Amino acid sequence: MFDIKSVVRPNILGLEPYRCARDDFKVGILLDANENTKGPALTSLTEEEELLDLNRYPDPHQIVLKQQIVDFRNLSVNANKTAASEPISPDNLCLGVGSDESIDMLMRCCCTPGKDKILTCPPTYGMYSICATVNDVDIAKVPLLFPGFQIDVESIISTIKGDSTIKLIYLTSPGNPTGQLIKVIDIIKILEVQWNGFVVVDEAYIDFTESESSASESMCTLVNQYPNLVVLQTLSKSFGLAGIRLGITYSSKELASYLNAMKYPYNISSLTANIATRATGTETGLGVMRKFVDHVTKQRQWVLENLQKLDGIGKSIGGFDSNFLLLEILDSEGKPSNHVAEKLYTKLATENQVVVRFRGKELNCTGCLRISIGSEEESATLVETFRKCLKEVRQ
Numbered sequence: 001m002f003d004i005k006s007v008v009r010p011n012i013l014g015l016e017p018y019r020c021a022r023d024d025f026k027v028g029i030l031l032d033a034n035e036n037t038k039g040p041a042l043t044s045l046t047e048e049e050e051l052l053d054l055n056r057y058p059d060p061h062q063i064v065l066k067q068q069i070v071d072f073r074n075l076s077v078n079a080n081k082t083a084a085s086e087p088i089s090p091d092n093l094c095l096g097v098g099s100d101e102s103i104d105m106l107m108r109c110c111c112t113p114g115k116d117k118i119l120t121c122p123p124t125y126g127m128y129s130i131c132a133t134v135n136d137v138d139i140a141k142v143p144l145l146f147p148g149f150q151i152d153v154e155s156i157i158s159t160i161k162g163d164s165t166i167k168l169i170y171l172t173s174p175g176n177p178t179g180q181l182i183k184v185i186d187i188i189k190i191l192e193v194q195w196n197g198f199v200v201v202d203e204a205y206i207d208f209t210e211s212e213s214s215a216s217e218s219m220c221t222l223v224n225q226y227p228n229l230v231v232l233q234t235l236s237k238s239f240g241l242a243g244i245r246l247g248i249t250y251s252s253k254e255l256a257s258y259l260n261a262m263k264y265p266y267n268i269s270s271l272t273a274n275i276a277t278r279a280t281g282t283e284t285g286l287g288v289m290r291k292f293v294d295h296v297t298k299q300r301q302w303v304l305e306n307l308q309k310l311d312g313i314g315k316s317i318g319g320f321d322s323n324f325l326l327l328e329i330l331d332s333e334g335k336p337s338n339h340v341a342e343k344l345y346t347k348l349a350t351e352n353q354v355v356v357r358f359r360g361k362e363l364n365c366t367g368c369l370r371i372s373i374g375s376e377e378e379s380a381t382l383v384e385t386f387r388k389c390l391k392e393v394r395q
């Protein structure tokens, strides 16, 4: 049986969350939090800003926003969810300053510095290792299988069974920079291993998956069924709100209660909560998000087809489950080349103001550029600029 109390650090298990007078009393003359009761130091405010009471600390719990998020995600239920498993509710959530905060918070919750480890599957998102380094946590690495970029289930299982200091496995699905959805059935095999640690599935790109039933691939509705599952999502990608910094952690209610006790009480600003509530509302944002996703999936195909007509563009080695492509750049002999890819990357950015990402130094990504999918106009310029620059860098 999974024992959460042996994974969460003892100092967190016993943590009393910060409390303020506003938890008990919300109306009247509020002189309890050392705020400026005159209002914000601004010469003018829009009507909407006026309603946000920006001189006051924000709501630490965000229940309305959380309810909207779970209502939306409960609409599409992962095929692996059993009928007996409860739908997710606000108690399963902890909101953070982007999923970057969630990635870090989980490490601080479960890994004792200088003692515990996380497991990652390269090539993967860079923040797991940055947070691990900051927290003085070691990393066990089990590379993604190549080609295909799926997880190596057997190696992951033998690694966690052989090392009881591994407390968290970070899986990115769909992957970055791979753009490949990880098979849910493989993740479930790991969830079912007798092992005291959490499987963290980072679903930053889940809404872009190629699958017909896109959101139903999300594992977030399985957190009441698997107490060792944590799912991360963000409003930075499909919702187009990277600037507001809102990340969502889905987990068992018990883990969510520890995470909520740990977080800075006012980590989600009133401005962020306001925009996030509009974006996740049926009338005000979800339709727009779905249109964005539809646009990106069509545009992704157009960009791929048109770039692949050019000499010097090789295979797309990633999947099509995200808002970017991972493409090989070839030298004059037709081989993927870091030298040519890096030259192209620099030329695109410095002489043409077209900025993509060089990923050639990531495991099994030799010669690769990662290209985000932009608007139709941006895509047309991208293809033309590639045409021009590729010729020059491959001479």
Ligand SMILES: Cc1ncc(COP(=O)(O)O)c(C=O)c1O
Pocket: 097, 098, 099, 100, 101, 125, 172, 175, 176, 202, 204, 233, 234, 235, 236, 242, 246, 247
């Ligand atoms: C896989 C993955 N996880 C998390 C993030 C960070 O998301 P956020 O903007 O919510 O911090 C990114 C951003 O690129 C990402 O690629």
